[in-house]
Amino acid sequence: MSSLRDIVDSSPRRRTVDTETAITLPADEEPQPLAPARWDWDAVQRVLVIRLRSIGDTVLATPALFALKRFLPHAQVDILVEDWVAPLLASHPHLDKVIELQRGGLAKRMSAAREIRAARYDVVYNLHGGTTATFLARATGARYRVGFKTYQYAKLHTVLAPSPLLLWGQQKTHSVEQQLALLGWTGVPVSDRPRTRLGIAPEAAGSVIQYLAAAGLADRKIALLHPAAAFATKRWATKNFARVAEHLAERGYAPVAIVASNEKEIIDELLNEASVPILSLDLSLPEVSALASRAQLFVGNDSGIAHIAAAVGTPSVVIFGSSNVAHWRPWHRAAAEVVVEEMPCQPCHGYFCEKFPQPECILRVPVSRVIAAIDRCLN
Numbered sequence: 001m002s003s004l005r006d007i008v009d010s011s012p013r014r015r016t017v018d019t020e021t022a023i024t025l026p027a028d029e030e031p032q033p034l035a036p037a038r039w040d041w042d043a044v045q046r047v048l049v050i051r052l053r054s055i056g057d058t059v060l061a062t063p064a065l066f067a068l069k070r071f072l073p074h075a076q077v078d079i080l081v082e083d084w085v086a087p088l089l090a091s092h093p094h095l096d097k098v099i100e101l102q103r104g105g106l107a108k109r110m111s112a113a114r115e116i117r118a119a120r121y122d123v124v125y126n127l128h129g130g131t132t133a134t135f136l137a138r139a140t141g142a143r144y145r146v147g148f149k150t151y152q153y154a155k156l157h158t159v160l161a162p163s164p165l166l167l168w169g170q171q172k173t174h175s176v177e178q179q180l181a182l183l184g185w186t187g188v189p190v191s192d193r194p195r196t197r198l199g200i201a202p203e204a205a206g207s208v209i210q211y212l213a214a215a216g217l218a219d220r221k222i223a224l225l226h227p228a229a230a231f232a233t234k235r236w237a238t239k240n241f242a243r244v245a246e247h248l249a250e251r252g253y254a255p256v257a258i259v260a261s262n263e264k265e266i267i268d269e270l271l272n273e274a275s276v277p278i279l280s281l282d283l284s285l286p287e288v289s290a291l292a293s294r295a296q297l298f299v300g301n302d303s304g305i306a307h308i309a310a311a312v313g314t315p316s317v318v319i320f321g322s323s324n325v326a327h328w329r330p331w332h333r334a335a336a337e338v339v340v341e342e343m344p345c346q347p348c349h350g351y352f353c354e355k356f357p358q359p360e361c362i363l364r365v366p367v368s369r370v371i372a373a374i375d376r377c378l379n
Contacts, residue, residue, distance in 0.1 A: 034167045037187030038159055048121040049079045052128045055304025058085050059311050060175045061127055063194040064183055069094035071188050088285040091199030113139035127179045161185035172326045195333040196311035200293050204286035215279045223253040226300030228263045233322035233350045233359040234302050242273035243367045244299055249276040306330050317373045321362025322350035337373040341365045
């Protein structure tokens with residue numbers, strides 16, 4: 001591999017500087033790419049990023065969007081995401097268009113393929129690597145289709161990057177670093193590892209203000225709780241969240257809890273367990289972002305909501321169970337702590353616990369450690 005000086009000297013320079021969401025570097029250091037440019041960037045007018053799957057996956061792709069728009073301020077930067085998560089990016093400041101992959105099988109995928117092919121993108125980054133994402137990347141017909149060599153159908157791309165571990169020179173990488181590495185391999189400056197960021201829709205912010213005002217909390221300090229998670233191996237006991245809510249109330253914070261509409265039993269249990277009032281809200285994704293941006297603290301499980309809180313700059317305490325903390329911790333811009341009970345079997349796939357009747361990794365996390373982390377963040 002070329003030396004760092006060779007990479008810097010042969011790579012295009014950043015064209016504008018927007019430091020709002022980037023890590024601060026020394027004054028004489030600009031963000032750098034991880035390899036020389038693979039093509040003439042001056043000829044690039046349209047770029048597509050493909051990032052399918054979950055809320056967290058989508059939020060963790062936003063540093064790549066920031067890096068692209070910083071480097072190509074006059075180019076069109078679009079993203080293709082699944083329809084249910086698309087509203088999360090509706091007000092994103094570094095996107096020109098959000099393209100939705102509709103649910104409905106092959107017919108919907110073909111419709112999306114026709115739409116992105118008609119846009120005539122110059123460069124496509126496949127941040128996902130799954131079969132559907134790779135098929136759609138190929139369907140664009142773009143001259144430069146970028147993916148990792150390890151992707152299952154890597155040959156459907158025209159530019160293949162080596163391992164992000166090699167590119168960053170690390171033994172472990174975060175999901176954000178993994179995605180940034182794909183850009184950095186093609187000459188995009190990413191060495192500052194930008195943070196996640198979401199925009200706040202004005203209408204969503206207005207709705208949240210109304211909800212809080214109706215509950216008499218318009219002028220109160222808010223602590224946002226998210227006691228749900230996709231799997232039991234990532235879900236801290238609801239009774240523990242009740243103890244957290246009581247502690248926060250003692251400190252003068254109004255606890256506000258959110259879960260998905262199909263997780264109502266978790267909220268019911270929380271309200272029954274807690275000895276203090278807790279406002280529960282059923283919100284859209286833009287409203288979740290708006291509420292998190294108003295909160296003084298977020299406390300929750302490892303989930304997409306935790307990544308939203310991090311992306312809007314909310315101090316956070318996130319409780320981890322089965323997940324790989326090094327790869328999936330929220331990419332924070334504010335005070336934050338991760339609380340995890342380390343065990344020999346952790347991390348694991350997380351779909352179920354193979355070692356114990358119950359997922360001990362998450363259930364063994366004591367309330368005292370979470371409350372201590374909360375106090376450190378608030379102080």
